[in-house]
Amino acid sequence: MRFPSVRPPVINIANGTFYRHHPGTNSIHPNPALFKDLNFTLPSTTDQPTHWYVVGPSLSGKTTFLQLLRGSHLCFPPAARSYPYLSTDAVPHRLRVPHKAVQYVGFNNDGFSSSITTSAYLSARYESKRENTDFSLRDFLLGNTELNPLKSSSEDESDPALLDRVVRDLKLAQLLDLPVAFLSNGQGRRARIARALLTAPEVLLLDEPFMGLDPPTVAGLSPLLHGLASKASPRLVISARPQDPIPDWITHLVYLRADSQIGAIGEKEAVLDELRSYVRRVWNGTSREDGNLAVHNLVHVGRTLTAKGIHGEPLMGEEALKSQKATIREACASRNIGKPVVEMDGCKVQYRGKVVLGNWKQKVNGKEQEGLIWTVRRGERWGIFGPNGSGKTTIVSLLCSDHPQTYSLPIKLFGRSRLPEPGSGELPLTFWDIQSRIGHSSPEIHQHMPRNLAVRQVIENAWADTFRSKAKLDAQAVEKVEACLRWFEAELNPAFVRSSESGSSSAKGISDLKWADHYMFGELSFSAQRVALFLRAVVKNPDIVVLDEACSGMDDGVRNRCLLFLEHGQTKSYVKNEDGSETVVESEASKLGTVKVGGLNDNQALICISHVREEIPDCIREWVCLPEANSGESARFGVSEAPLGRDEKSWREIWGM
Incomplete structure (x- = not known):
């Protein structure tokens, strides 16, 4: 043949x-x-590779x-x-x-x-x-x-x-x-x-x-x-x-x-x-x-x-x-650093003798101590870095109290241990107390979020005990949710049509939020799902905001709008220039005094995990880089003088490149 x-x-x-x-x-x-x-056309032959x-x-x-x-x-x-x-x-x-x-x-x-x-x-x-x-x-x-x-x-x-x-x-x-x-x-x-x-x-x-x-x-x-x-x-x-x-x-x-x-x-x-x-x-x-x-x-x-x-x-x-002014965001000004919200005093996580986090010694006040020693205070903005499998998500599970070993490790959350302390007279914080004070977006949250929740319900879930329980919202919370839906309608509404002349949505698009009850989370694009989960994490100004790969899957424009919203809420917005670039300006909501959602404040701590430099918020200064699992090397800590998203030198230093 x-x-x-x-x-x-x-x-x-x-x-x-x-x-x-x-x-x-x-x-x-x-x-x-x-x-x-x-x-x-995708050819079958390899004579001329395509x-x-x-x-x-x-x-x-x-x-x-x-x-x-x-x-x-x-x-x-x-x-x-x-x-x-x-x-x-x-x-x-x-x-x-x-x-x-x-x-x-x-x-x-x-x-x-x-x-x-x-x-x-x-x-x-x-x-x-x-x-x-x-x-x-x-x-x-x-x-x-x-x-x-x-x-x-x-x-x-x-x-x-x-x-x-x-x-x-x-x-x-x-x-x-x-x-x-x-x-x-x-x-x-x-x-x-x-x-x-x-x-x-x-x-x-x-x-x-x-x-x-x-x-x-x-x-x-x-x-x-x-x-x-x-x-x-x-x-x-x-x-x-x-x-x-x-x-x-x-x-x-x-x-x-x-x-x-x-x-x-x-x-x-x-x-x-x-x-x-x-x-x-x-x-x-x-x-x-x-x-x-x-x-x-x-x-x-x-x-x-x-x-x-x-x-x-x-x-x-x-x-x-x-x-390109679109990539330039105002860095956080001087901050007021407050009391600790997370204290880890020598944490070592292991399963059946295999250590997956904290298999090293750290020097503290001139003395060597085993395990991860780390304190996060109100007003601090931390980046957690390290190779895949180094324990970044494990750290998040400890501070969110999802990890069972949180009860047995030397960890304090909001100044209190997970177990009763003799003589303190204080009851330990419950799991639900801790969860209510932390806003969390991550691939794990994305995986577990029910696909049959409406877009509005996903953001409202910030006030719920579980993914499927009914959210308990007061009038102020409802205003915050609706403000987020309007602010990010272009990213969340699959049927959104932007006006070619003004660059904004029509009057109907601004006032009518029926789409947020009509479209299910599972019907949104991957990027839109990430935006909804990001808003769920920040909307109620929790004591700790944890963003674990929260911007992955977003393009530059969507990511920049989310990071601007993280730091400034509705007080800042982008305007488009004739050359296609964008400039950060005071928003109309700020001028009119109608801001419902503000940015990060001094009472909040931010913890961000990402492998992409541009996805790091400009306000991140403190950082910890975890070593490869079981390498014997210790975690490294540092402070960046410039925003990591624009500081190639600091970024390479973190990764040892």
Whole structure:
């Protein structure tokens, strides 16, 4: 049998237009055409490698684009999307259908592949008692996550050699016997990538795989993905935000507009040149800015990710970035530091003799003491840094009192121990007392937040005891919730339409908040979900605000608005300049005296965790960097003189780069 010299493409889309719902049906949900007249080809041959990177801001449709490559969403005409290579003899029978041959891996905190591997409440991951449904990482990778599994065929069994290679390359060997609920955010990401690779698909779609990973892990994961892509085993299509660096091995780019249409597509350098030319024309006044192709997003595109880290300048160079007023926020002025709200005096967390946090000695007043020694005071703004698996989330679980060992460790929260202190005459704070005084946003909160809550209910949940209990709001709390919904309607309302003339919503959009009761949390985009959880953490001005990767998944504009709101509430806002940049000014609410939600105050403490420099609030000064787990090195503490989001030198010092 003779094979043609040129094999057909794996995915071929020729002038296809896509819809979430059939355009002929009547629905209260918006149903715009997605990616009109799209042309896209993913070749099957590796003679001329094509490695695709899909870039776009929040709500631009990155996830939608990846999903339609797999066969999701309606295509018109239907024949415009095809998978010719899957019909050839080169493809095993089990991969003859797109939903098996094209695997999608997203990181939207919906848990692992089976909902039964997700704990029912936050503290479950730290408990020693294991249930039948607490599957190990090994079970997860092998697909053994069903209580009553059907007999699998030989085609479904994983190749032992492939398993060994994937586990070794993704640094999962030491974690195989741990329950998946024990994995950190970064470890969970690597586990999901590994599971997809073990199915040996023809195409692997990775939706923002670098988000939430520490810089060294990102630099190590990129070459691994390059090796897979170079062998076309599998072929990769990766999505990213505009500010994310582009791996040096990427050959082709797709830049998406805010209206879920293609802004530019083709070879990497050609696309970057096209975008660069567009930005120059807008800045020179020879071209008007397209509202769906925001300049402030584009200037951050273009840095290169290599095995040694991030290099190069963004699309318009560092000088252009410095001139972009959108990234400049006022740093906190002089602060009044108050009494301690968190005191850890030698904390060491261990499971069955294995220390996961505090396996070091710290010098305090000239004396060495074992474990983590750390005090957080009112008015302080702390950053917690360290590689994935170093114990950052464990620290958060201790101060939020979710971790069972909080009761046995030398920890004081708000000046009181979790256990009765002899002679003190004071009762210890209850779990509910502590929870009511802490605002918390994290991937774990995201994973457990019920998807069937309305948008309003998610923010109101700041005043509730549990995720599903009814919130207890007074009139002031209701005003705060509605102020947040109006302030962030553009980010939270899927049907929001911005006025092209004024840059603001219509009168109806301002006064009518019915959308917040209509749309469910699960219907929002990943970015919008993160915004809702961010507001839930800050809306009631709690004593401690804990932001654990709270801005991951947001593009620059959304992130900047959230960080500005964190520090200043409704007193400051952005106004757009003619060149597309934005300036921070006193808000209309401040001028009119109608501010309902203020920014951080001296009675509050802020604790922020992030691996991305730009996601660190400008007011962060104090920092602690945890060592690699069981490295024997101690935690390092420091104070930054300048905002970390704009101080490359301090950022590199923290990471030892």
